[in-house]
Amino acid sequence: MKTILRAVIAFFVCVRHTVLGTVSMLNKKRIPIFNGSRKAVTFSLLLATFSLFLAAPKAYAQTSVNNFDNFIAITTVTNNYNISLTGNILFSTGGFSVLTGTITGNGYALDGQNANAGITLSSGNSLFFYGPITFQNFKKVISSSGSAAQGGALFAAGAYNTYSNSTTMLDFTNATVNFTGNTVTTVSDYIYGSAAQGGGLFVGGAVSAGAYGGIANSSSGTAVVNFTSSIINFTSNTLMSGAIGSVAQGGGLFVGGAVSAGAFTGGTNNSSSGTAVVNFTSSTINFTSNMSTYTIGTVRTVGQGGGLFVGGAVSAGTRDTGVNNSGSGIAVVNFISSTINFTSNTVTGKNAAQGGGLFVGGASASGENNNSSSGTAIVNFILSIINFTSNTVNGANAVQGGGLFVGGAVSAGAAYQYNIGVNNASSGTAAVNFTSSIINFTDNIMSGQSASQGGGLFVGGASDSGGHDNSGSSGGTAVVNFTSSTINFTGNTAYARSAQGGGLFVGGAVSAGVWYDDANSNSGTAVVNFTSSTINFTGNTVKGATMGSAAQGGGLFVGGAVSAGAYGGIVNSSGGTAVVNFTSSTINFTNNKVTFNIGEGGTAGQGGGLFVGGAVSVAAFASGINNSSSGTAVVNFTSSTINFTGNTVASGYRATVVQGGGLFVGGAVSAGIWAANSNTSSGTAIVNFTSSIINFTGNAINMGYTGSAAQGGGLFVGGAVSAGVGRTVINNSSSGTAVVNFTSSIIDFTGNMVQGGRTGSASQGGGLFVGGGSFCRNI
Secondary structure (H helix, E strand, O other): OHHHHHHHHHHHHHHHHHHHHHHHHHHHOOOOOOOOOHHHHHHHHHHHHHHHHHOOOOOOOOEEEOOHHHHHHHHOOOOOEEEEEOOOEEOOOOOEEOOOEEEEOOOEEEEOOOOOOOEEEOOOOEEEEEOOEEEEOOEEEEOOOOOEEEOOOEEEEEEEOOEOOOEEEEEEEOOEEEEEOOEEEEOOOOOOOOEEEOOOEEEEEEEEEEEOOOEEEEEOOEEEEEEEOOEEEEEOOEEEEOOOOOEEEOOOEEEEEEEEEEEOOOOEEEEEOOEEEEEEEOOEEEEEOOEEEEOOOOOOOEEEOOOEEEEEEEEEEEOOOOEEEEEOOEEEEEEEOOEEEEEOOEEEOOOEEEOOOEEEEEEEEEOOOEEEEOOEEEEEEEOOEEEEEOOEEEOOOEEEOOOEEEEEEEEEOOOOHHHOOOEEEEOOEEEEEEEOOEEEEEOOEEEOOOEEEOOOEEEEEEEEEOOOOOOEEEOOEEEEEEEOOEEEEEOOEEEOOEEEOOOEEEEEEEEEEEEOOEEEEEOOEEEEEEEOOEEEEEOOEEEEOOOOEEEEOOOEEEEEEEEEEEEOOEEEEEOOEEEEEEEOOEEEEEOOEEEEOOOOOOEEEEOOOEEEEEEEEEEEEOOOEEEEEOOEEEEEEEOOEEEEEOOEEEOOOEOEEEEOOOEEEEEEEEEEEEOOEEEEEOOEEEEEEEOOEEEEEOOEEEEOOEOOEEEOOOEEEEEEEEEEEEOOOEEEEEOOEEEEEEEOOEEEEEOOEEEEOOOOOEEEOOOEEEOOOEEEEOO
């Protein structure tokens, strides 16, 4: 007992420092993480973790169990049971709620036989696992429209459709834990407004679900899961949501603070003040080949988090006049001294698909008729190795975050059923911290219809994707910190009519990817900090489609207010701020590409290595309208070495523009328009190089055949930029300001090129191009 007590106290102290550090960081940056006081937030998180000790089970004699009947008879009736598995437990039915107890796995499996749901833990009960155990082949079914299915194998909630001021606990110690081949799915193709969450494991603080013609309320619950000195595998788990207005979140694992999901006609789910905490310590965690997808042939669906979903306040999946409301939720996931692999996970959706490996959202509203506010999601990676490899995000109008998606306020994929499909997300905060770690984003692939953003990593303050009518996001904040780390963005790809940020996308207010619908975002803030780190953007690609396409930022895209991919719809963004800081670091942009599929006409390629734009409107097609205004983008390089080497921008066939082989800086940017409208104004882009060494070497821009312009083989700076126009359009950019400052720095332009082009083509600035409304100081 003394050994257990010492271990618990040591773990509590470790997590205490992590929580306090994160809270301190957010408050220093004036980022609110809760409506209440800082002390209240900190105390709630520490109390949730320390409850591991308070909930420790009493020592009872151990009972051997090797069949389903005995397993259920003991775990559902006896409090503080202590059982040891001596054979696989084959479930003949499912959906049981278990009480507090201890299970020693001995390498055996709990098996749903591909027909039965797993187990449920709630209402302040605690479950402790020792030794290896497998949760496999469980199946949870969404049986009707406007409903939810959560946690294919294991469901843990602090409060479920009730007020519960208690903590529910799961603990895995010195174990190999497998969640394998579990499924959350629907009974048919005609299930509408549903939510599928957590293919293997679901962890929720306060959870309200399945309201039908009435009201379900949940609040004040806490759920804590601890994995210590273990190997954890989430493998081949699958989420398959229903049709119109449905959502799939967290193929392997779902973690949500306040969660409202699945409301039918006249029903309302309300959740608030929930806290969910998951800790991985000295462990290896693998998310492999998990999937978040939708029923075949459906439309207006959303997929988020192929491997892992982390959301502060989460509302998802309603039907008809059903409503989900969630607020003031907190979700925290800590990875400490661990190795984490997100490999070959897949996210698909028709309206929006986000986060191939991992999705982190502060306030998330997805599906149809959902409202989320004041949520906080925090993920910490400390002294760890993190790999995002070969994850896929595809099929949707908007695809974002091939490996990792981080969004403050996120609304996605509202349906138009009965013209009431509205999602609203506001005042959410998402923070991801990498400390003394190695992070690799490798060969992640995104393929979308209208917009593709962030082949490796997407960071958005306020993000609205694939929405309808009055849906929108506002007031969100997303922060990602890399400290004393090595970060590699290698071979990632973003493909769509609008493709932005092959390796990394950072946007303040982002509206993207509509198909005869609307998207609205405003007042979002996105901040990414690299400190004392080495950052490599190598061989990433952004690839535009054909007419009315734009490809920007082969390695890194930074935009204040971004409107992208209006196909017959209206996309609005305003008041966004994006800031990226590189301090005492080495940054390499090497062999990144901006290119096009065919590039028939009305295309624009900008920023082979790095794109920085204040207000950005791109890729309007088929009478679509992009509006972007009052955006600010700032990139600071301080006491660093920056190399732009061998990056390329290649244009299409005609009516094309290529700009900034290495670096593009534009205040108000309107690009890639075909038979549509684009309006951009009052944008500001600023890049500061201070006490740094900057090399532009061997970058190139390649013009199209006719009617082309190529500007700035190494660096392009322009105040108001209109580029890539085809057919009859309105393409306006105005009141833009672009500033590049070199202070106490060394700058070298070597071997940069502008090449190609024939009839009606113009080439300007092989090394540097500075246009109107822009300033390039101290060169």
